[in-house]
Amino acid sequence: MTMMQGDFLREMSERDEKIKSLVNMGFSEDEANEAIIRCGVDADICVLVDSVSASRVAEDCHSRNLSDHQVTDRCFNSFGGRKKARLMEESRKKRKRYGGGGQGNRPSLDGSDEDSMPLPNPMVGFNLPGYSGPSVTRMLSKLDTGPPFFYYENVARAPKGEWAKISRNLFDIQPEFVDSLHLCAAARKRGYIHNLPIENRSPLLPLPPKTIFEAFPHYKKWWPSWDTRTHLNCLQTCVASAKLTDRIQRALVSSSNPPTKSVQKYVMDECKKWNLVWVGKNKVAPLEPDEMEYILGFPRDHTRGVGKTQRYKSLGNSFQVDTVAYHLSVLRRMFPNGVRVLSLFTGIGGGEVALHKLGIHMRVVVSVEIGEASKKIFKSWWDQTQTGTLIEITDVKSLTNDRVASFISQFGGFDLVIGGSPCNNLAGSNRHHRDGLEGKHSALFYDYVRILNFVKSAMGGRRM
DNA sequence: TATATTATGACGATGCGC
DNA sequence: GCGCATCGTCATAATATA
Known part of the structure; x- marks a missing residue:
């Protein structure tokens, strides 16, 4: 066997190996081949994944823009459109209940959400760091954009229909589904609903380890x-x-x-x-x-000082900081003097750590968190890194609209309402009480909605 | 010794992609 | 159909702490 033949064979088996890996990840063989052509057979598997994802995002752009036009339509007829969507939803449910046929899992073209909200594959959200090319654009109604800005998070694989429900309660804004696997070394499939601009995002540097x-x-x-x-x-x-x-x-x-x-x-x-x-x-x-x-993007020893079990628990419940920071990065230019944050379900402060790492000053954080360990972790981080005002509240139920109103007059409003509500009753690992949004813990989502709506109305569209 | 914390194992279903 | 992943809960035993 000649040297050249040997190299050829080695390259072929490496190519096969990588194609197999990509196919295992859910890409088609064609996509894998094209990525290897673009990046070379020696490219790291991670680079190949990025390449396939990038080309998919670019291709998706056209079809995705269609659905964004639906959102744009609501600029002209926001209220009517929403009402119509709800009516269609109702009649659709009835059809289903009474055994009517139907295609099922296709997003409808009139702006109403079907019960199922398909998860994108690959789960890369509207765009991801490292791509220079054009990505998704979206247009939100004037009523939906900030201030205040809001950012809501929960598990992507909630029971069927739950994300449609969440979206309906958050102004029918389309969730952005991201698997943090594309940004760091661990998977984390999450949905984010927010009214932040999605252009000119920038990732935290240095980029986290990706494998x-x-x-x-x-x-x-x-x-x-x-x-x-x-x-x-x-x-x-x-x-x-x-x-x-x-x-x-x-x-x-x-x-x-x-x-x-x-x-x-x-x-x-x-x-x-x-x-x-x-x-x-x-x-x-x-x-x-x-x-x-x-892996999650927190500073070393962030959760030190509580028991190991509590550390695992609070970390397992937290944001992947780089992912969230990427979405929040657009705030830096908009608020050069810092932000006033209403932080619900703060946990160990993933959102705050993201803002801090982005170099965004937190003038005020009103934080709601019921877990003793999480509170302790967050407070100690705050005390050693922050100079702004921190107000701690234990129970979200005790944060009444009146109290929110008094905070708004005290601080002049909030720039960001951020939080991921409890996933206990949505998460797949829960054998006992996967009851959906109406479950004992996950129902606190509706307090997020209540408080966000109150902040919006209290701030009344005026800049404060 | 009484109490608090931690460690362990048993416990499926859902929904997607293929 | 089949493989696969999934911010979890509960009762109980073991161990730490006072």
Whole structure:
């Protein structure tokens, strides 16, 4: 075999390998091929994913703009349009209830939302950092744009129809679905509804590590070739036990080298389910809290000072900072003197950390958070990094409209109302009470709506 | 020793993409 | 149909703290 033939074969197998990976990620073979042509066969898998996504975003532009025109229409007939949408929704539901046929999962063309709100694939939102090309544009009605600006977040994979409901309560604005996997080393599929401009966004620098190995190069040493993960799954609130590490180690030790297919499958299933990484010979373990902080974009030791369980829980519930910061980055130019923030369900302060990292001064933050551990974490971060005014409120129910009114007159209004309401009753991991938006915890969404609407009406369109 | 905190394992369904 | 991922909850045992 000649040298050239050898190179050729090596290149072919590398190409096949990468195509296979891309196909596994949900791209078509054609898309994978085109990306490799654009970027070269040596390009990192991550770069290839970006390339495919970018070309999809560009192609999507046309069709997406169609639906944006629906939104534009509401500039001229905002109220009537919404009412019509609601009526159509009702009649559609009735059709469904009484067994009428129908195409189902297609977004309708008249601006009304169907029950199902399809998630984009790839889940890249309106655009992502690193793309120079034209992206999605959207036009919001005058009534919907700030001030105040608002930013709402929750899990993308809520039960069917729940995002349509959320959208309906937030001025029918289309959610922006993003999987943070495109920005950092772990997946995080989330929907964001906001009235921020989407042009001229800029990412936080330095860009976060985009693969497991970029984030944790030292784990390469123990990573077996048959574990082909490049990204972690969603960081959740619970982590695997030390006993599981033991069980997996025993299974590996008693198998061959490399392990049998069935052992490999067992190990990989557990690794994916529990988000385990290779920390030693035959040894997998969950991420440490500080590693989760790193992936999620928080400063090191951000959650130090509370118990480990609480750290995992509050981190699992939090924003991915780079993702949120990318969306919020447009505020920097608009508010050179800083922002007044109403922060609902603050948690460990993902939104505030994002603003801080963007260099946006927080003149005021009125923060609502009920968790003792989260409050402690957030307060200690605030005290060591911020100079603005912080007002802490425990229960969102106690933040009555009257109190909001008095804050508005005290501070002259709010520039940003931000928050992700509880996902407990929406999240797929919840076996017991996945009751949707009306569930015990997730129903607090309606307090977000109440308070946002009150702020909007109290500020009455005037600049304050 | 009484109490508080932490660790562990059992517990499926949903909805998508293919 | 099949593979896959999923900001979780509960009861109980083990361990830490006073």
